[in-house]
Amino acid sequence: MKSLGVGLIGTGYMGKCHALAWNAVKTVFGDVARPRLVHLAEANEELATLRASEFGFEKATADWRALIADPEVDVVSVTTPNQFHPEMAIAALQAGKHVWCEKPMAPSYGDAERMLDAASISGRVGILGYNYIQNPVMRHIKTLIGEGAIGEINHVRVEMDEDFMADPDAFFYWKSELAAGYGALDDFAVHPLSLLWFLFGHVEAVITDMVKPYAERPLQQGGRREVENHDLASVLMRLHGGISAVLMANRSAWGRKGRIALQIFGSKGAISYDQERMNEFELYQAEGRGTEQGFRKILAAPAHRPYGRFIPAPGHGLGFNDLKIIECRELIGAIAGEAASVVTFVDGLRIEKTVHAMAQSFHERRWVEIAS
Amino acid sequence: MKSLGVGLIGTGYMGKCHALAWNAVKTVFGDVARPRLVHLAEANEELATLRASEFGFEKATADWRALIADPEVDVVSVTTPNQFHPEMAIAALQAGKHVWCEKPMAPSYGDAERMLDAASISGRVGILGYNYIQNPVMRHIKTLIGEGAIGEINHVRVEMDEDFMADPDAFFYWKSELAAGYGALDDFAVHPLSLLWFLFGHVEAVITDMVKPYAERPLQQGGRREVENHDLASVLMRLHGGISAVLMANRSAWGRKGRIALQIFGSKGAISYDQERMNEFELYQAEGRGTEQGFRKILAAPAHRPYGRFIPAPGHGLGFNDLKIIECRELIGAIAGEAASVVTFVDGLRIEKTVHAMAQSFHERRWVEIAS
Amino acid sequence: MKSLGVGLIGTGYMGKCHALAWNAVKTVFGDVARPRLVHLAEANEELATLRASEFGFEKATADWRALIADPEVDVVSVTTPNQFHPEMAIAALQAGKHVWCEKPMAPSYGDAERMLDAASISGRVGILGYNYIQNPVMRHIKTLIGEGAIGEINHVRVEMDEDFMADPDAFFYWKSELAAGYGALDDFAVHPLSLLWFLFGHVEAVITDMVKPYAERPLQQGGRREVENHDLASVLMRLHGGISAVLMANRSAWGRKGRIALQIFGSKGAISYDQERMNEFELYQAEGRGTEQGFRKILAAPAHRPYGRFIPAPGHGLGFNDLKIIECRELIGAIAGEAASVVTFVDGLRIEKTVHAMAQSFHERRWVEIAS
């Protein structure tokens, strides 16, 4: 494998996470060429230079187009706020770069479609940063389901809850504007949707309820402003094959910090998982004597690939940032033409379509089918 | 308080549970007259006599009407299969007896209405065996909500799951017949509905999805038979005041044995509870330093009334049967004209109405409002 | 089986618990004669009469010797403070009564020996109220160990912790007097010792450390008084067959309410249990694929005998008081000459011997062997 030249646009939460992944992927996996950290773009020159030094990039710029034009750059990490994704990703693809774009694709479905078109035309790899599917525990859950360990699946529940919008006295900010999207649905529910897609394929029909826990919020300058989108959404779903599912997303859920709780029921057993304890999952198999049946708490271990690339001992635990390193390895594989476990722009667009269908089903108070 | 003469119809799961409660209520609470266990009715004479001896009843009969006619009987426990509730409860009320009837009221809404009418006309007490509301932990949760400990409630989730219908190879039996009802909804979801009612008041609107995990089941005599109702239901709800709620019920949920998992989110905190660990609950309050905020696991204790009537030490644990003893104490209070924490026939009918609305919303694939 | 006439001395915490058990045992188990609640003794006449009415006893007395002399009494529950056990139990045995005495036997080893002697001479049944061994879950753990489910046992840890002495500002009371015993060891550690005996047989050697978390305590009348015994003890042990064990007991353990945490390690697996969640235990078996090995959380169920005598459904939960009902059934069986799972005075004396050896090993700062 040839060494990839990396460009990074954005250096916030996810930007740093990408930088850590690009730095570590070779050391962790060994079986790829060490990426060259070529070019970093940030809003202003000074910050760009500082971050380039911190993250180990050779060049810094306040002009992301210069980064995209850089012939040494082979692949571009796009980690800016969602509304910038389409322009940047499309420009990068048109310049012949591969693109690793944070989720979701874009606030509007049309823009997301254009991103996919650009990827298709360019022939380059476009993937999305849905890192939770990369957890070795989640991969093993997929393997177990595929092996029939819990039989035929008939029901799934997934909850995604955090509390960063839970305080009613917190000031109004952009996340509560309509321009920022539906609220919990696109800010949030896309993550559990990526897991549903990863494990079961696409969603076929939905009906959604949404509420605003707080109708308005205080303004920093005094007075109050109406909240324009919904922090809380609950969705009944049918998945591929008629599996019934319930998705619940709440960004005002006091006490939940990074909860993505998954329950999967099948004809021979059940599986449960919670992202807040990302190094374990529970498995129930209706086997053996009834007196000893129970949910087994299984700790992540080297045999759950690729955990062992990080740590040779079981039960020692990966972290959130490690998932991005695995995603990075998958991306490199995809670029090299290997089969890779990633959310491509094709799959990502379907996730966006589902989000819009969920919103529509709320506004029209009816079930909405999602054409494939 | 005068000593009540007790009649018990049915001696299965719930019959025995009632018998234990009638035996223990005086010893536990002290502040009531010891009930006299007067008359017990079972399907045949022999079994009736055996059970009367075991449960400590003076007389035994195979004719439940004789029990109801017994002038020594003041109150009748009705613990037979659901289809017998209306006839027995109405006859008992008409004979001037108080009635303690197991949930749900009746398979048909009309019958349930007739039960309420009979209670109203008789002026006797009619209550339903929704014992989960009697848990001292659940009562304390209600107190906390009332005190505003977690602020204004905006979202509730409740899951009720067991696995007695989870095995696809188990023979078809009456629970899968349409005559037995909707399936998970009435067999099962009535329990979480009683909790929602207890904590938040009545449900105002619903939309339901239901599935049959197994389309058919084997027959003992060979061949297979189509399953006629749904083991699995998921419901989006609006409660009083616009609170959004999700109710999930699954009697085919492998690994779940007595799960009633409740999550309540408010503007200042959250509460969670699981009936499988009925002696504890979790409370999150957004107070104090952020570095020490977290869900507090609180063990049942004497200060959670009436736990202390059973055990003077905290953390030692009540059992499922103890809830029925508390319910029995409430019933005795209700008969004596005290304020009591029970599900009356009035409230029970509203729960039945909700169940039928949930089923309707599934068949018509739309939201259904429930008139008050 | 003939109906037993029951006398109850003491009506506090354990007295009420015994009364509930005597009231319920027939209804729960069916297969015994209903005991007659004949005579109750309390410190004064008035209270005795009140409690007799509450608990369902026919006669009341302030003179426990009158109770023992009552020819209608066949078996005596002794539930008074520990220092009264020897006199009452011995008198009852000498009067030809069976004795159900709360643990521990007596503050002094000599008195405990005299109790055993009295039982031996009388030919009557003498058992001790070590109710934790009666938990269906604990019985099943014993069965699993006996079946070799976790191989040969090599290590055991047991922790018994509560927090009723944890507050340093609580007034000095009799539990801190030397006359009340060693502190955590006899007040407390006897319970885990009963479990160790039940599961593994007797303790062979010990070395103990003890501390006083608080050297003195405030007096209600002002001033402070030195604490005379130890709220906290830790013991290294060797059990039968050289199994290493650690016993930790702490009655000043903030946050623990009824913890008895047991961990058992064997050559093929491990078991863990915590009394605060008495309706479940965890089992690890080193079997099958490594990728799915884990501790299985197993909920109490009818197949764990005699859970099913109380509730026919799994996962619904017994309570602390239910254990006493099971103990009562075992006692009735023992009196009828059945094999019974109880702590007899013989076994109880060995537990006392172990307690005194633990104290000795602390004072002499050395390992102490316990002769069999």
Added chain:
Amino acid sequence: MKSLGVGLIGTGYMGKCHALAWNAVKTVFGDVARPRLVHLAEANEELATLRASEFGFEKATADWRALIADPEVDVVSVTTPNQFHPEMAIAALQAGKHVWCEKPMAPSYGDAERMLDAASISGRVGILGYNYIQNPVMRHIKTLIGEGAIGEINHVRVEMDEDFMADPDAFFYWKSELAAGYGALDDFAVHPLSLLWFLFGHVEAVITDMVKPYAERPLQQGGRREVENHDLASVLMRLHGGISAVLMANRSAWGRKGRIALQIFGSKGAISYDQERMNEFELYQAEGRGTEQGFRKILAAPAHRPYGRFIPAPGHGLGFNDLKIIECRELIGAIAGEAASVVTFVDGLRIEKTVHAMAQSFHERRWVEIAS
């Protein structure tokens, strides 16, 4: 800060972990100079070259002395098996390099002393890889204790359990040789000792019991060989100020994968922690209404420093390897003369002294005081 030139000796479990830390420390923390990965040593040339390429080191060698002689190397990571630590660490210090040596220091106390002497004479920084103290959660526990959040500490329990020696049918290998040390004590118990030191200071007195779960093990070539050290140790301890403690270490504990369970009891509350869930801890404070007291499960968050350097959102989770990155940052600080939270050779030697005292107390069957 000047950029440090790094040498790495050994590329196994801990070698890779060091490499990842050296790669990531600048990107994570920003406030240090990016280390230069200069020289890597492995047992043979080929492997050294491969690992240097994977880990990002410029030079590779099979001769660790060449690495130490390299003038571009400022600091040496020593990650080889324990018996090589003294020679390598001493040589590096004598060559004027700083040393980051994996724990424990050395199999013999004399060698460990010589390592400390070499560090003292050199004036260079020598620290040990006790990474568990670096967990932001553990640091916060220390802060809480220091603030008196749970009052004056009176009791501590710590368990360290894994199961890599649990299978009795696994072949004999070097870990069971006497030459490899005492077994659980030095292989294992040094980690909890580092935590006890970090939180409470040094251990003052000990008495230990040890057992061999399996007296002998099969040999790969056939036949069996006697096990020469002890997989299992239990220790009663007195810490600074008379705090009683119990340390339990078991490398044959089926089902435990990376358990380091800590329980700390004080006069106002309690704290518990388990390394298998390293992103949370539990805090009980005896404050407020009794009806709401309970153990609070607190998830790691940015406010628990330096978690926020890795992830700006709470509850998302660090991994085991992240602790080494923090340790690396502390080491760089120590080299720059900053106050640093590390286990120096001075503290490390005291830990070794405690290990030897624990072994002595077992062999002499008595309490052993540890001179300060």
